[in-house]
Amino acid sequence: MTVARRGEWVQIRRVVLPAGSRAPQVPEDTAAVPLELKVKGFLVEETARCGETVTVRTSLGREHRGVLASVDPPYDVGFGPPPKALLGIGEELRGMLRGKVERP
């Protein structure tokens, strides 16, 4: 299990509003789940394991409490594979501009 040390950049999670305490106007599916918050910061405790309740100090120096979710949280959003549905478009349009026949 990952152990984080004081000063490491981590992400915590916390339930802000539990299921059943959501705003009255939310639809059923949303009302059935909690409102959760994630925030990143530097670990304040000497050491902590994922799943333990910890304090973090954010880039603004504010402190938040929550459950340690990850250490060195990555930015793993990417581009993914080129979708088949888009792959032919460039060639088709260039063909149209050259006066060739359109895609049947």
Added chain:
Amino acid sequence: MTGDYGAVMARRGEIMRKSVGIDYERFSRGRLAFDYEGMMCETGYSLDEVETIQRESNVGNTPLLELKNLTRLVRTLSEPGKGARLFVKDEANNPARSFKDRRASLSVFHAEHNGYKGVVAATSGNYGAAVASQAARKNLGCIIVQEVFDSKGFEQPEIAEKGRACEAYGAEVLQLSVGPELFYVFLLVLEETAFFNASLYTPFSIAGIETLGTEIAEQTRRLTGRDPDVVVSTHAGGGITTGTARGLLKAGCSATRIVGASVNLQGLHMASDRDFNRKSFTTGHTGFGIPFAVWPDRSDVPRNAARVLRYLDDYVTVTQGAVFYMTEALAQLEGLERGPAGNTSLTAAFALAQTLPEEAVVVVNETEYTGAGKHPYAQLAFAERMGVEVRRGDPEEERPGSVIVIPEQPRQIRVAPVDLNRLRASYVRNACAALGEDKTVSEEDVAFLSEDTRLSSEEVRRVLRENGVSVATA
């Protein structure tokens, strides 16, 4: 950060007043009426002041680019003599790479000028990065509150990217799961920090967009020798349409048609945990566009300065698949990799240009940056992962949340008009509902509703009557 939901929401008026520093009551003229132009004039900034602030903030003066290949494509699809020239305002050239920098530069200037130590914005969009970027320059604290992930932990890729950008500028980013209680968290943060509410809807935020209108006017005249015939803006909360239209009017473009365009997400509930990740557009869609048009004051300030029904001449929708198609076309034919959400206006303009004469000029308002997550590839791969079918076909077959249809032919890209009179009547009905028990309004309220909706006084009175509201005689 704790607080009883109901108690915090009950304090919203007081919290917002402190956090924007505007006494909105001062402009109140009736139960519904308020002095819109007075508010814009006294609490906003003059065009000269906005230009100075933005020049100092490295914002604005973006290029207006002619889309010559897309214009040629338009003409291959149009009747002889038809096919307007297409231009695009390349707002991706701003520091945080979208037009939102214009709004953020004013909000952050105002916050600093009034002694606030930091700024807070509730936004899952480009505005967060814009505020964080401007706050970084001014050495102000910045907190962004965004709605990012569903109950299964899946993050909308575009919003995740925007969160990364905010953190890159040094902001503290509070990432929330799905739900309108984001506003509750936002209020708590404002209370805790006494930071400035960098709302998208203050008079200064809207004043910051007016330069977009004046620049479009000046650049179009310089490049074509005429005023823009049509300016198409991507419509969500109403800021860009309102601010651009006001700028165009200030530049003397009184005949320019103001068109709003949104992605059609009909059928998807914006507060639904399940629907959240079944949409491939996080802004510029009908889920914001219609509610904000028919009741602008649902925003995070008491009086929204973005009031589109005053300015819109036409409002149209396009499909998600058509916008992805045009995003690809813009990259492949014009060498501009932008969007995708910003290309909603491009998609509508592409269809509208086919109906206009060759000499006409259509300006696409605007582009935004593209990047990891914030890209058609990432969005379509994510949509498929969430169980949405992606295929080529007739865009008419698209069903938001279940099927995205990428057009087979550019001629299949069409706009669906939204009946503005229906939205205007809906606005008046919402105003009636906001009255509560006492269903009496004044002549001044009637005049305001007429001005705010562009309905005639008689039409306003008819809707008021239908909703049991009477007009008190003076």
